Amino acid sequence: MDRLTLERHQVWIYLAAIVSGLALGSTWPGIGSHLETLLWPVLAVLLYTTFVQVPLLHVRDAFRDLRFVLAVMTGNFVLIPLAVWLILQWLPDDPALRLGVLLVLLVPCTDWFITFAQLGRGNTAQAVAVTPLNLLAQLLLLPAYLWLMLPAADFSAVLRMENILPAVLTLIGLPLLTAVFTEYWIEKKPGRSVWRDRLGWWPVPLLAVVVFLIAGAQVGIVRYAGPLLLTVLPVFAGFLLVAALIARLLTRVLRLPMNSGRTLAFSLGTRNSFVVLPFALALPAGWEAAAVIIVFQSLVELFGMVFYLWWLPNRLFSETSIAVIQRNPP
Numbered sequence: 001m002d003r004l005t006l007e008r009h010q011v012w013i014y015l016a017a018i019v020s021g022l023a024l025g026s027t028w029p030g031i032g033s034h035l036e037t038l039l040w041p042v043l044a045v046l047l048y049t050t051f052v053q054v055p056l057l058h059v060r061d062a063f064r065d066l067r068f069v070l071a072v073m074t075g076n077f078v079l080i081p082l083a084v085w086l087i088l089q090w091l092p093d094d095p096a097l098r099l100g101v102l103l104v105l106l107v108p109c110t111d112w113f114i115t116f117a118q119l120g121r122g123n124t125a126q127a128v129a130v131t132p133l134n135l136l137a138q139l140l141l142l143p144a145y146l147w148l149m150l151p152a153a154d155f156s157a158v159l160r161m162e163n164i165l166p167a168v169l170t171l172i173g174l175p176l177l178t179a180v181f182t183e184y185w186i187e188k189k190p191g192r193s194v195w196r197d198r199l200g201w202w203p204v205p206l207l208a209v210v211v212f213l214i215a216g217a218q219v220g221i222v223r224y225a226g227p228l229l230l231t232v233l234p235v236f237a238g239f240l241l242v243a244a245l246i247a248r249l250l251t252r253v254l255r256l257p258m259n260s261g262r263t264l265a266f267s268l269g270t271r272n273s274f275v276v277l278p279f280a281l282a283l284p285a286g287w288e289a290a291a292v293i294i295v296f297q298s299l300v301e302l303f304g305m306v307f308y309l310w311w312l313p314n315r316l317f318s319e320t321s322i323a324v325i326q327r328n329p330p
Contacts, residue, residue, distance in 0.1 A: 003201055007115045010204045011302035017208040018299070021215025022222065035217040042213065043278060044171050046206040049199045050111045050274070051179030054131050057187065061129040068260050071250045072130050075268045076108040077137055079246050081145055087235055088149060095154050096286070097228050099146075100293025103280060105239060106145050107138040109270035111203060116270065116305050121313045122263035130267070138272065139172075158283050167282035172275070207274060211295055221288045228289060229296050236297050240304040243268040248316055262317045269308060273298040 025032060055061065062069050084105045091098055110131045117127040147155055182199075186192045215222065244265045251261035273294050280291035 004115070004119070006201070006204055007112065008119065010112070010207075011299070011306070013204060013208045014211050014299060014302065017212040018215045018295070021212040021217075022219050024212075025216035025219030029219075032217040032219070035213045039210065039213040039217065039281070040171070042206060042209050043274070043281075044175055046203060046210055046274065047171060047278075048175035048178055048182075049202040049206060051135075051176050052182050052196060052199045053114075053203070054110050054135060054179070055128060055183070056132050056135075056176075056180050057183050058129070059132045059136065062133045064129065065126060065260075067254045067256060068126055068264070069130060069133070071247075071254050071256060071260075071264050072108075072134065072267055073137070075243075075246055075250055075264060076134060077141055079250075080108075080243065080268060081106055083239070083242050083246070085149055087239070091235070092228075092231060094228065094289075095151075096289040097232065097293060099150065099154065099158060099283075099287065100280065100290035100297075101232060101235065102146060102149055103142075103276040103290065104271050104273050104294045104297045106142055107272040107276055108134045108267055109272050110135045110275070111272075112305075113266050113270040116308065117263045117266045120262050120266060120309050121259060122266055123257075123259040124263075126260060127263050127267070134267070135272075135275075138275075142276070158287060167278040171278035210274065210277075211298075214291065214295055218288060218292060221292055225289045225292045228293065232293060232296070233300065236300040237304065240269050240301070240308070244308070244312065244316055251317070258317055262312050265312050265317065266305075266308065269304065270301060271297065273301070 021035075025035070084102065087105075088098060088101065091101060114124065114127045114131065116122075118124045143159070146159065150158075182195075186196055247261060247265035247268050250256070250264060256264065277291060277294055280287070280294055283290060
């Protein structure tokens, strides 16, 4: 089995891991604390192997196609946040649910987005080039978005430095810094690129372990959050539709090529759920449902990507639709 096949079937691996974790947590309720102890180091290694796949030393490469960069930045950091703010007005007045939705929908994906862009006949080189720019922008802008969209009381309650600073330094900063040094070491000699390929196999199984541990440790919260998950299911499904339509609009306005439009749609439709997960797991008591919401969104998204792989190249960004765009500019 090659890596692409593994990534193509990852949704079933994660679903099996969640079911197994729920079964374990239900059978042995006291095991939750042990699973939480294992969760943090596994999550750190997952983020490290994910960051290694991002060309962190080549941010400048993204600017070789300024129209595509403009489309990605406008879509991910202007139009998508505006859409999320509108969605927020229709959500129940549950602070944990709203925070989970904001955390997961405001940050664009930096890992499997590239895989799906490749599978969906997008421009893989553009996807790789723009990924570090997406990562840096989201880390800088997420606090500002939360400040603007959360009530002041909720913002001050959940974003205390004593809660988030350890998670930021340990689970984001350290893996990110280690990945930068790893990339620098790899690029010093051509033969070392094999290590990036080897590490590229690890995100899928490690992510399966992470969702298994979360499901087992938070089985009680999952049961409590059941009605909330039904509430956000149409929200997350609708977000995928809105993201694709925004990508088509930007493709038409900026007159992007067909494969660039597909890549843009995958960038807007996929979210960075497991980069914001450490923030959710570090929240104080009473906010545990936010982490469950984030994991649930990733599952909805993966099933949505199966639909994207058919819909984008065959309908929304087919040869015919792009030809119409090019003949009839706005």
